[in-house]
Amino acid sequence: MFPNLNLPGLQLPDLPLAFPMGGMDIAFYVVAAVMLFTAICTVAVKNILQSAVFLIFSFVATAILYLLLHAEFIALAQVMVYVGGVVIFVVFTILLTSHLGEDAFATKIPRVFAAFALSIAFVLVMVKCILPTPELASGAVSSPENYSGLEPIAMRLLGYGPDGFIIPFEVVSILLLMTLICAITVARKSKDEVEKEKAVQQ
């Protein structure tokens, strides 16, 4: 792990942690730090609109992270679906819902403390579980070149073979259609409701 590092006092090699060695590693740590910072800001700021803006930055940072891992397709999907679709939709909802963006959330101290303690405990457990896995600490890309490029993904997504994903692909379409049907049925107004509204307007 530390081939050129022979300081007598420094004994780190037990941990499989590699200090930033190349441009890739530095880029990863910078992006990850930005992502963490914006993620914390998302839940920490009091204005919900600011929170949504921080969420956008966090998603963009995630997309950059995917790009660093050579997953172009997922990076593009991340930008298109989350940044382009979901968050913009959230922002619209916030702006269209009057007064929602202005209120500060009041929280009580014990609850914050409990949440904080739980989060710290969770982070500790995760660190303890992940550190002994050497594959995760080294930045080596284990998959072959262009493994997650557009074409291989497309070929597997619609493949009928044992490693094809035609079934989940079709099942997703069922899921979306079903959600649409259910949502429309629950949300749409019945005839007498529409008539009532008309009467009120007149």
Add this chain to the structure above:
Amino acid sequence: MFDFSTSHFLIPDLLLLIFPFIVIGSRLFCNAQSKMPWRIANFGFIAIFILLNFIPLASGEGRFFISNWRIDDFGVLMREVLLVSAILGMWFAKDYFEHGADGKPQMHQIAEFIGAIAFATFGGVTVVSACDMLTFFLGLEIATIPMYALTAWNKKDQLGSEAATKYILMGSVATAFELFGFSYLYGFAGSLHFSEIQTAVASGTSPLLWVAVLFLFCGIGFKLTLFPFYTWAPDVYEGAPTPVTAVLSVTSKATAIAFLVVLVFGPLAPIQEQIAPLIALLAGTTLFVGNLGALKQSRLRRFMAYSSIAQAGYIMVALLGPAATAKTAIIYYLFVYAVSNYLAFFVFGIIGHHREETFASLRGLSKQNPSLAISLAISMFSLAGIPPLAGFFGKFHLFYSGASTGHYMLVAFAVLNNVLALFYYIQLIKSAWVDEPDGHLTPLRLTRRQRAVIVALSIAVVALGFLPFLSNNIVAGFSF
């Protein structure tokens, strides 16, 4: 008999898939009062159920379609449980579209309602047919999302909307937990396919795997209403329309337990022994908490919610056993549970037509309508597990499965808890048989369908106890 070869085994699944579109689409061609969608729905569901019975059972790996769609014994029998639940749920719901009940207004759009139930059923089918984590996860979602909509089906009922909101929020958190668990499982095994995950798990564990298992159990704990995650259930069961509560307590629970069975005896099979303490802990606490909660309820649906939480705990006990025993016990118990639960709900539905759905409304039932009171007693005794009713043999198999791997403490605890359960089930029977009615009782009216279903279900609860093979694949033989 017509030729029903291997390649035809996929037909029921495909029919179930296009079935909701036919039912919903038929509404476009007939007016609002038409009975056409209802008739098509009846015919479709029953036809699919009959076709399922033609699939012969044969032990082994099961058969694969399009490489990754597996139809095995457990899958076929689970399909039958889910379809029985869907058919009974549909019959039960029909009356709520004709008049209001339990102080709530009448519901609308029966075609879409049946469509949503069919989708939820297909979700359960997807869960038992999946060979990779992606399909598996999507199946669970397909089974859950219609339930959110069904809970809010009665738009004029504020409580229903509130319950649905709560359900969606809780359900989304559970889904997030599950996805997190799946992502770690993928990170551990490096593959989405069950067979490859199983190989990876068998070749050694790591902390990543334990994180995955923990999160998967948290996520499914929400859907199966296990102990620390059950809090949404009483509120949602209370707020949802009564037929939705019935479907929720059977279809949704059956799907969740099928999910666990596929997981524990599929990819996680090599470490079943190591996760047994976790399962035992969840089972023990869940059935204890469910039983304690049910003691003090006065509203019938809230009572059924706690009762179903306890039942989930009992079913979890069977997961400790060896694969074949556990699967047999769980399938059989799910049949019995579905039949007993729907019988209780049918009786509650008739009582709730003109009265509130509380214990007090049951008073004087034995004098006013003895046959209904008998049906209620049969279903309650079956849920409590009194011989010779089906519930006793169901619970016997569950406990046998748990005991066959030496978890005697848990089984003893579950049996003791059963005494507690008997107490509150008998309280309900006492309301119906012993308590004097206060004041004038509104008359009970039964439609022909309700009477027929109640008689059939009562007979089924009694007969399933004597003739357990009735729940097997009747046409194909009894090779369970």
